[in-house]
Amino acid sequence: MxxxxxxxxxIVSLIxxxxxxxxxxxxxxxxxxxxxxxxxxxxxxxxxxVGPDFPWWRVVNNRGxxxxxxxxxxxxxxxxxxxxxxxxxxxxxxxxxxxxxxxxPPSTLSFGSGPIRTPSKN
DNA sequence: CAAGTGACGTAGA
DNA sequence: GTCTACGCCACTT
Numbered sequence: 781m782x783x784x785x786x787x788x789x790x791i792v793s794l795i796x797x798x799x800x801x802x803x804x805x806x807x808x809x810x811x812x813x814x815x816x817x818x819x820x821x822x823x824x825x826x827x828x829x830v831g832p833d834f835p836w837w838r839v840v841n842n843r844g845x846x847x848x849x850x851x852x853x854x855x856x857x858x859x860x861x862x863x864x865x866x867x868x869x870x871x872x873x874x875x876x877x878x879x880x881x882x883x884x885p886p887s888t889l890s891f892g893s894g895p896i897r898t899p900s901k902n
Numbered sequence: 903c904a905a906g907t908g909a910c911g912t913a914g915a
Numbered sequence: 916g917t918c919t920a921c922g923c924c925a926c927t928t
Contacts, residue, residue, distance in 0.1 A: 782925085784925080802910085802911090803909070803910050803911085804910065804911060807910085812924080814911090814922085814923050814924070815910090815923080815924060815925085816910040816911060816923080816924095817908060817909090817910045817911085817923065817924065817925085818908090818910090818923085818924055818925055818926090819909080819910075820908070820909035820910060821907095821908060821909075821910095821924090821925070821926075822909090822925090823909055824908080824909055825926090827909095836909085839909070840909085841909080841910060841911080842910075842911060842912090843911090846909085847909065847910080848909040849908080849909065850908080850909060851909075856909095859909090
């Protein structure tokens with residue numbers, strides 16, 4: 781258990797139906813700008829520990845591609861199906877227009893420990 | 903402690 | 916558009 785894990789799970793649960801977020805996006809909002817891989821790891825290791833309402837399928841990579849590998853219960857095609865069910869168009873190649881469906885979090889999104897970090901290459 | 907692993911991201915070819 | 920190489924960071928060996 782870790783604060784990072786809790787934040788990731790909470791943020792993913794905030795993604796509304798019909799929208800998607802990138803792993804890196806979730807990591808960013810959780811306060812770990814470089815933790816994209818860890819988000820995937822968290823979701824993988826949390827499989828089965830979260831309820832059926834937990835929208836893990838709304839997380840895709842930043843190229844708009846479904847690239848899950850570790851799930852014991854779902855295939856990439858299953859994830860695509862869940863997304864299509866919410867109105868998101870996913871090609872047979874497991875690709876979607878992430879810019880068109882990207883989730884824009886409310887500005888109220890914060891966890892008391894600080895504001896959302898925005899990407900800056902300074 | 904060092905090396906390996908992985909639902910990723912980015913840059914370069 | 917594709918693929919490969921490297922960086923990233925929490926975790927496991």
